Amino acid sequence: MLRAVELFSGIGGMHCALDFTDLIYEIIAAIDINPTANLVYASNFPNAPVMNRTIEGISLNQWEKWNADIWLMSPPCQPFTRQGKQEDLNDRRTDGFVHLMKIILPQLKAKPKYILLENVSGFEYSQAHQLLLDTLQAHNYYYEQYLLSPIQFGIPNSRLRFYLIAKQQEKPTDTYSSSILTRISNFERLYNKLRQQFPSKDLSLEENSFYENDQITDRCSHSSEILVQPDQSIYINDFLISNENQDFELNEKQLERGLHVCDIITCHAKRSFCFTKSYGKYFEGTGSLFRTLSNRIRYFTPKEIANLHCFPLNYQFPEQITTRQAYSLLGNSLSVFVVGVLLENLFERS
Template sequence: MLRVIELFSGIGGMHCALDLVDLNYEIIAAIDINPTANLVYASNFPDVPVMNRTIEGIPLNQWEKWHADIWLMSPPCQPFTRQGKQEDLNDRRTIGFVYLMKTILPQLQSKPKYILLENVSGFEYSQAHQLLLNTLESHNYNYQQYLLSPIQFGIPNSRLRYYLIAKQEEKLLDIHSSSIQTRISNFERLYEKIRQQFPSKEFSFEENSFHENDQITDKCSHSSEILIQSNQSMLINDFLISNENSDFELDEKQLKRGLHVCDVITCHAKRSFCFTKSYGKYFEGTGSLFRTLSNRIRYFTPKEIANLHCFPLNYHFPEQITIRQAYSLLGNSLNVFVINMNSRTLKRLSNVRLKARSELQSDEWQQNNLYYDRNILICNKDQLERIDARNITREDFIEKYERPAKPVIIQHLIDDWPAFDKWTVEKLGKKYRNQRFKVGEDDDGRSVKLKMKYFLDYALNNHDDSPLYLFESSFGEHPKKRRLLDDYDVPDYFSEDLFHLVGEHRRPPYRWWCIGPQRSGTGIHIDPLGTSAWNALISGHKRWCIFPPSTPRHLLKPTSADSPKSKDEGITWFKVIYPRTQLSTWPKEYACIEAIQHPGEVMFAPGGYWHVVLNLDLTIAVTQNFCSSVNFPAVWTRVIHSRPKMSKKFLESLKRRRPDLARLTEKIDTNADTGPRSDTSSSSSSSASDDSSSDSADESDNESKSTIDQQSLGQGDEPVAKKQRISSLQ
């Protein structure tokens, strides 16, 4: 495990950045003389020893005892800022830094392998900067220097800062034990990642010493160091807690006094001014103001500024910290994302969005501002019958609900599942942090995947109209993700699934593990091949609308005229079609059945029923489609027409294992009308049917690709054409 010391630690920006690098490390000390900053640090990182003392007050023998592999530091910037006196080494606030460079580092026997330093733009002209370079060179450190701003990474905030990462040359490693060499080898990835990111861009004072805020935007837009294209940049809207916030609005007196010198931006802006420690106290040059949808002017909240600085979503300020103190601490902090030098998070999200829904431009994901439409998440109807599994046997359930094809919500059926303890955001984020899960399909039908750590950040913080939806069907075949199977059992009511007779490799996709952000969902659809389905909800709430199988398709399906690019999205259905179902002119025989599914409840949806689902908050669920003895006649008819090759294997297995059903196939009229065929709900990432096809899809192409599919699964892709997807019950 790497041993790390965070010097001039502030509120822990360097600590947060290190968390993003996927290292096995331990911060053995965080040192700062600001008690307020230390209070915030300790509140967010309670396991780290926080020392409220000066750097120069720590003797050499303590540094030897620490035996640190990495030094992280953000020395006080006031001696070098343009607004300050620029006293450089004559400023007493540089004493700790000078002590490190002149006393500790030269005398230290166990020197750190890496040093990572951040400071303001302007530090590169200082005497302190020259002292830093001289010390590093005299003790055999290689180093790279950069002037970087978050805006270069697609983050809409100008915060130009100086960064240096230094690595001790290999010839000095003989002073380290072999175990330390092993530990520090992990940190090589960060160092090499930075060198690869900027292979020949050691900073040039002339080229990079530009004024921040608006000027940096123009300069960087032509720079070869830009990592995110303009159409992939994030919007201010992505970082807001809410659009409106009356507690932070400016009154008329403040507006008259300072509005003319302020930078005012909207939710669609792709930049904002640098936020300083004087934000909220002075107007000019301290940071941007925000214009709300109701045309009010307000300050950004401390949490929103922390978001723009890319602090973790769970980062917080203790209650005793005032708003003014929070602004001051953030003004002295750094951008977590930039110090990490890892653009993959933002790049991955931008790329995934582009692949999963290529029809949308980057600024169209939030064009309808549905994040602010809370009415769509309100449902005052809960009409579906609920039953208690403790009082109904499997036989009773089959006779009262499955055989008559009656939708129902079942309570206390899965109370003993380990999933309730193991499928929390925190535990999933830790256990499956770097595992890639499916969140959509590209235009060629290939799976679009995202690592769990990225998806959870997105799921908790996005403002998209119809967010990406994690909907994974192949987890049972993956060596690590298959551990999810240990966390639940198929409920006894649904234990019979005849498709298992054809084998896992031949049967169509049938189980999905899913995490749905608020507003994600599935468009209106019918499950494939006449199968019924169950959906077990572990956390969150789902809004369901269910319609009889006889309901005409044209009544239920949004058209391109309703929504040219999002007609298949679940939230579009609730905005466009649902209001029509509530009109007196809506046919009573096709009445909508509404329900809210709560945590711990299982939804049973018989084959043939139309249904559409919207996630009212972050949901975690598992769902399976099945063929039982009860729905076998309807399923067999669909299988004969849609999957003739599979039907032959199916029949052979039935003759061996279920001769009664094999004989029944001879009596089934396969030309009879069994109601509407299954319908793919969406080609988008938010669909529940990303692995699916309509019943009428030709299976020949599917079977001919069986070898390719197995190879591709090992590479993390699933090349199944979109037209061949099999809808699942959300």
């Protein structure tokens, strides 16, 4: 059984990706300092040991006891985002990651055989990225780097992210690739499984008359190379809870403020803009809005965004989590499907 430690665990996207791949595993620790994220994680995975701790506060002895086979991590992205100050390693939010790379991994006798890391596009230009590569090379890890977005796989959401998968080698290697790949193979099994989870919904005559010719195009930022055939792409409609939802409709004041800067899509769309943690708070650049059959404009619900991230259908937010909190947590989360594809490729190469 694969022993996994989920670092910067958030709401459990990596955990969901492990489930999606059908790997036999156990989460031996899920570590995050965000109590709200930990509450959501624990409510969906009540048997997982969730720790509200900093990475730096965990002793080397504890890491040895865990004896993990794989580290799954999505370190804080704020030090590397275009919207932030881009302070890189000078940002204290990188302290946990730096501690892993400079203290824990070098000293650890029972090093993880596998590592998977996810972060924002732009991380690949950072000092933190170079520290990661230097550390992996020093300890005989072979790695592959990717820039991938769900929209490449026909999932109608643009969310370009940097990924790295690594496996420790028995012998040192003299060659390390600096290339960052923008396509990946071996995703067909998981794609078919995804289509079972989100099957095509039959569109009514009314919905068909509402057709908007909205194809996968470069209008989605950094869409990269499309890896599926056009007829394999999935409509937004397949991820919706319902077309109409009065609770999430924009009022007149919101429409006046946001309509001219927002991306508005319909049930026929094969794309949507990246949803950020500020969705529902600001308009420009935070994610698409939805135009209903009654020609109303509404936000996507947290559950619908979770669906677009390919979280399982039974994934829920506890009642005490507000909509604003759910949007924030989802904006900091990841694509379960893309991580699942990377895990599938990582273990196929083993």
